[in-house]
Amino acid sequence: MDLTEIWPAAGLRARAGDLELRWIGDALMVDLADLASRGIHDPGAMPFYQPWTRGTPLEVARNVVTYQWQVRGAVGPSRVVLELGALVAGVPVGIQGASGADWSVLGEVETGSWLGREYQGRGIGTRMRALMLELLFDGLGAQVVRSGAFADNPASNAVSARVGYVPDGAARLVREGAAVEQRRWVMTRERFAQVREANQALLGGPVVLDGVEPVRAILSD
DSSP, X not given: XXXXXXXXXXXXXXXXXTEEEEEOOHHHXXXXXXXXXXXXXXXXXXXXXXXXXXXOHHHHHHHHHHHHHHHTTOBSSSEEEEEEEEEETTEXXXXXXXXXXXXXXXXXXXXXXXXXXXXXXXXXXXXXXXXXXXXXXXXXXXXXXXXXXXXXXXXXXXXXXXXXXXXXXXXXXEETTEEEEEEEEEXXXXXXXXXXXXXXXXXXXXXXXXXXXXXXXXXXX
């Protein structure tokens, strides 16, 4: 047996142009932890609900590794957490994730991502999200995909708008002891069909999805 036979999610990949989203094995996990340790955002900002980027470079790297270890096994009909490494021309640049409960009933997840600071401002985050939507809707059969970003994170909110999510209200959350507005976004299957052609133009090449059928089977059990 190989790993993909035992755990089909390990064979999940999405590619378009020079961009690839790939299941995070141990070697890639270490590379991504090292990338995060070099910085993701300005020290005065906090784009994440859980402030996992606070600390020394070693502490941040450990936060990446411990989180990945915690969620690797969560790919099933009651809970799905897909954490995929994003690579451009083979170089790890960040993580694109999606998670949700009761997949077999709702077919619904929420996307989240991070990008190494040295790779920001190049449109990579937009392409990562567009490719993840292809994987979720076309590959895995999602019905609804949501996202959220704090009001003081204009880059993330701009990505949601760029790829066609529509506004879905706002919520007040506690972040590092203070109340902060989070803006909510939603993409339905019908909306995805409307924006898909425009999003594919952003990707720089045809979309290739690998390993989706075995994962769909697990999610529908």
